[in-house]
Amino acid sequence: xxxxxxxxxxxxxxxxxxxxxxxxxxxxxxRALAAIGRPPHEIAFVSGIGCSSRIPxxxxxxxxxxxxxRALPIAQGIKLxxxxxxxxxxxxxxxxxxxxxxHVPHAIRRNMDITYVVMDNQIYGLTKGQLSxxxxxxxxxxxxxxxxxxxxxxxxxxxxxxxxGFVAQGTPADMAGLTSIIEEAIRYPGFAFVNVQSPCVxxxxxxxxxxxxxxxxxxxxxxxxxxxxxADALARAQHYGSELxxxxxxxxxxxxxxxxxxxxxxxxxxxxxxxxxxRILDMFxxx
Amino acid sequence: MTTDLVIGMAGSGxxxxxxxxxxxxxxxxxxxxxxxxxxxxxxQIRGGESSCRVRLSTEPVLxxxxxxxxxxxxxxxxxxxxxxxxxxxxxxxxxxxxxxxVAPDKLPLTGVVPAEVFPVPLQDLAxxxxxxxxxxxxxxxxxxxxxxxxxxxxxLAGLKKRLAKKGPELFEANERAFQAALRYASExxxxxPRSLRAPPKLLPKLLTDGNDMCAAAAxxxxxxxxxxxxxxxSTEIMQFMSREIWKYGGALVQCEDEIAGIGAAVGASFAGKxxxxxxxxxxxxxxxxxxxxxTIAELPLVIVNVQRGGPSTGLPTKTxxxxxxxxxxxxxxxxxxxxxxxxxxxxxxGLTVEAFNMAEEYQTxxxxxxxxxxxxxxxxxxxxDTSTLRVIDRLVPGPAELEDYKRYRFxxxxxxxxxxxxxxGGNYLAAGIEHNEHGDPTANGVMHARMNGKRFDKLRPLQxxxxxxKVYGDPDAPFALVAWGSTAGVAREALALAQADGLKAxxxxxxxxxxVAIAAWTSFFAGVQAGLIVEQSHQGQLHKLLRMYLDLPxxxxxxxxxxxxxxxxxxxxxxxxxxxxxxxxxxxxxPHEE
Numbered sequence: 071x072x073x074x075x076x077x078x079x080x081x082x083x084x085x086x087x088x089x090x091x092x093x094x095x096x097x098x099x100x101r102a103l104a105a106i107g108r109p110p111h112e113i114a115f116v117s118g119i120g121c122s123s124r125i126p127x128x129x130x131x132x133x134x135x136x137x138x139x140r141a142l143p144i145a146q147g148i149k150l151x152x153x154x155x156x157x158x159x160x161x162x163x164x165x166x167x168x169x170x171x172x173h174v175p176h177a178i179r180r181n182m183d184i185t186y187v188v189m190d191n192q193i194y195g196l197t198k199g200q201l202s203x204x205x206x207x208x209x210x211x212x213x214x215x216x217x218x219x220x221x222x223x224x225x226x227x228x229x230x231x232x233x234x235g236f237v238a239q240g241t242p243a244d245m246a247g248l249t250s251i252i253e254e255a256i257r258y259p260g261f262a263f264v265n266v267q268s269p270c271v272x273x274x275x276x277x278x279x280x281x282x283x284x285x286x287x288x289x290x291x292x293x294x295x296x297x298x299x300x301a302d303a304l305a306r307a308q309h310y311g312s313e314l315x316x317x318x319x320x321x322x323x324x325x326x327x328x329x330x331x332x333x334x335x336x337x338x339x340x341x342x343x344x345x346x347x348x349r350i351l352d353m354f355x356x357x
Numbered sequence: 358m359t360t361d362l363v364i365g366m367a368g369s370g371x372x373x374x375x376x377x378x379x380x381x382x383x384x385x386x387x388x389x390x391x392x393x394x395x396x397x398x399x400x401q402i403r404g405g406e407s408s409c410r411v412r413l414s415t416e417p418v419l420x421x422x423x424x425x426x427x428x429x430x431x432x433x434x435x436x437x438x439x440x441x442x443x444x445x446x447x448x449x450x451x452x453x454x455x456x457x458x459v460a461p462d463k464l465p466l467t468g469v470v471p472a473e474v475f476p477v478p479l480q481d482l483a484x485x486x487x488x489x490x491x492x493x494x495x496x497x498x499x500x501x502x503x504x505x506x507x508x509x510x511x512x513l514a515g516l517k518k519r520l521a522k523k524g525p526e527l528f529e530a531n532e533r534a535f536q537a538a539l540r541y542a543s544e545x546x547x548x549x550p551r552s553l554r555a556p557p558k559l560l561p562k563l564l565t566d567g568n569d570m571c572a573a574a575a576x577x578x579x580x581x582x583x584x585x586x587x588x589x590x591s592t593e594i595m596q597f598m599s600r601e602i603w604k605y606g607g608a609l610v611q612c613e614d615e616i617a618g619i620g621a622a623v624g625a626s627f628a629g630k631x632x633x634x635x636x637x638x639x640x641x642x643x644x645x646x647x648x649x650x651x652t653i654a655e656l657p658l659v660i661v662n663v664q665r666g667g668p669s670t671g672l673p674t675k676t677x678x679x680x681x682x683x684x685x686x687x688x689x690x691x692x693x694x695x696x697x698x699x700x701x702x703x704x705x706x707g708l709t710v711e712a713f714n715m716a717e718e719y720q721t722x723x724x725x726x727x728x729x730x731x732x733x734x735x736x737x738x739x740x741x742d743t744s745t746l747r748v749i750d751r752l753v754p755g756p757a758e759l760e761d762y763k764r765y766r767f768x769x770x771x772x773x774x775x776x777x778x779x780x781x782g783g784n785y786l787a788a789g790i791e792h793n794e795h796g797d798p799t800a801n802g803v804m805h806a807r808m809n810g811k812r813f814d815k816l817r818p819l820q821x822x823x824x825x826x827k828v829y830g831d832p833d834a835p836f837a838l839v840a841w842g843s844t845a846g847v848a849r850e851a852l853a854l855a856q857a858d859g860l861k862a863x864x865x866x867x868x869x870x871x872x873v874a875i876a877a878w879t880s881f882f883a884g885v886q887a888g889l890i891v892e893q894s895h896q897g898q899l900h901k902l903l904r905m906y907l908d909l910p911x912x913x914x915x916x917x918x919x920x921x922x923x924x925x926x927x928x929x930x931x932x933x934x935x936x937x938x939x940x941x942x943x944x945x946x947x948p949h950e951e
Contacts, residue, residue: 116624133786150582351741
């Protein structure tokens with residue numbers, strides 16, 4: 071049976087504002103998942119809290135809309151417990167790089183085969199317009215009256231520096247490009263990170279809406295970017311916030327073994343030395 | 358001859374005090390004695406003071422014992438740092454390193470004249486006979502064998518086994534030191550001999566600590582996933598799992614923090630596997646939000662809190678029972694989750710299996726409230742018949758239910774069959790947000806009230822559980838003791854003392870602390886005139902918790918004090934006596950409040 075994008079769309083009506091970039095992201099997910107071809111029940115889709123974290127509920131996959139910032143630990147637990155599943159994680163820039171920022175490096179270094187999509191809008195939308203970790207310095211918000219005094223996080227450099235094997239960026243202004251980036255991320259055999267510049271239509275800057283993205287975006291392919299070259303990837307990623315590059319920044323040409331594959335090896339290797347479960351106490355016997 | 362011997366030893370880290378204790382413990386266990394060993398350290402990573410207390414008996418050992426029968430001090434500075442943990446009394450035989458330069462009549466023990474005092478050249482004996490000072494712990498073992506008859510067979514056999522890999526020379530050196538110490542003991546006999554009587558019969562015993570017992574039980578119960586973050590005194594659970602869980606097709610991940618530690622376990626449970634995490638008080642504080650998530654998403658999960666002294670970093674290496682309120686109340690919203698407390702190494706096994714069963718049957722997080730003493734003390738246990746233990750797996754939806762699957766279907770029991778990713782037709786959204794029967798998010802107050810009702814109703818059968826309570830003594834006795842966790846072992850001995858003293862007393866040991874099983878408590882307290890709820894916390898948390906749910910008899914009071922100050926059976930009996938006197942005064946119209 072061939073799956074189509076519709077097979078991944080649930081009956082729940084999104085709570086997002088009309089014009090929100092996240093509509094494009096969920097559409098791109100449906101299309102990418104259809105192209106991958108795994109049935110919805112073999113997919114676990116985990117998120118934290120925020121507007122974008124509602125996304126698992128809008129798919130027909132097994133969803134887990136958990137607590138703020140904790141999508142990645144839960145996703146890793148799922149992947150390690152049942153490695154045959156396709157595991158996706160998603161959330162906003164605040165969820166992933168503020169409250170949950172401490173989990174990102176560890177998800178990267180463990181390298182489970184999980185695709186993590188961050189919908190980056192540089193603002194807190196669900197709580198109505200506060201400063202986010204990717205808000206530019208000087209941004210006026212209801213909690214940064216007079217302008218933000220902080221340097222924003224650069225999500226691309228952040229994950230590259232920690233050694234992520236797949237790093238890409240997209241925008242719903244280019245649906246075909248975004249779909250293919252997400253599909254490629256899912257196919258990458260290891261931890262894959264996709265930053266989506268997904269504008270907030272209500273609290274976001276006017277010059278950062280989808281229409282503006284169409285004019286600003288430059289595909290990395292058109293720039294002759296070599297995605298197997300880490301140094302080039304780092305150089306391009308530095309322009310986060312001033313240039314809207316889309317496409318794959320970095321893809322490790324020799325993906326290292328995943329955590330779950332090594333776990334499987336260990337299970338196979340040690341399995342034969344297991345005592346029967348009901349004889350486990352024998353190890354404590356004194357005679 | 359004696360039937361019970363309590364030995365306390367202290368020195369600097371590196372003196373080998375704890376390994377001497379362990380050697381004595383295994384030797385005694387293999388000779389057929391009942392034995393228990395607790396360790397206590399300063400919180401330094403290396404060096405610093407370290408001590409152990411070994412209790413050997415011909416009868417089952419219920420607690421680490423009170424005043425020492427034998428005190429061994431490698432130096433007095435370190436020994437005295439343990440204060441009330443190693444109490445010396447008028448009946449104690451004191452052995453100390455003569456190099457410390459203290460004259461026997463000038464011991465730095467205030468207000469105590471020990472029964473006998475032996476300054477022994479421990480270092481010199483070790484050096485002379487084994488060629489190294491390091492063997493001074495073997496010298497101590499030889500002295501104990503010589504003077505008290507413990508381990509004379511088992512110690513050398515154990516050492517031989519342990520040192521086998523290191524070549525025969527090392528064992529032979531230790532053997533010479535041991536024999537020299539035996540000779541020393543026979544040349545300097547005790548004024549009043551007190552050898553430990555031979556054990557009645559040789560039963561094959563188990564010897565381990567509470568953390569390993571808990572982890573082994575998790576494997577037995579089918580746990581296939583462990584995630585956590587190292588924290589004293591629970592870390593040995595993760596260490597055990599790291600060795601064993603892979604053998605059973607399971608997996609382990611040491612996480613970046615306590616939140617991820619429970620988060621990954623929540624994920625594994627969502628994926629359909631039995632999962633566990635273990636921590637101590639500070640970690641529990643960090644895990645609170647995730648526990649709430651597991652409650653609303655109705656995911657089975659076992660969380661072990663090996664209690665230590667708090668708040669904050671508190672007394673990280675010492676025992677306390679002050680996390681009960683946290684276990685019950687650390688939640689926003691209306692949350693109830695089962696809380697189980699083991700009382701010794703042996704019952705840590707069955708109770709951990711019970712925790713997994715409850716988690717699976719009722720789709721809820723379950724907290725095991727252990728404590729540092731149980732978790733890190735080693736004791737002999739009789740063999741456990743695992744064939745009598747049930748293992749319960751979660752209820753999964755059948756093909757008919759998957760036709761129109763509702764993850765949170767309202768049922769009579771409140772339990773709805775739970776699917777997991779990979780199961781066709783079982784797709785649903787698990788969420789921290791309130792949901793309807795399908796699992797779809799809702800902000801509807803009526804639905805929220807019904808779901809709260811469902812989450813509480815499903816735990817109701819627990820309140821009728823009687824098997825999770827043990828009553829010792831005459832069930833109709835008018836005087837009552839209540840004790841939970843590691844304090845229960847002391848209370849059992851106190852009960853025996855009270856009964857021998859002619860008091861009509863009984864003791865309640867609850868293994869299920871929450872939900873409060875009102876029927877079990879009410880029937881225990883029926884007819885009780887006076888009693889004590891004994892626990893190691895400043896507030897007396899179980900006493901206060903019970904008062905939330907039931908009217909305690911007027912004469913029942915709290916006997917509580919902060920951790921790292923173990924109770925002694927005698928003082929419990931004395932306190933109970935005072936309570937009775939107060940009661941009598943009470944009836945005369947002169948109230949005495951404690």
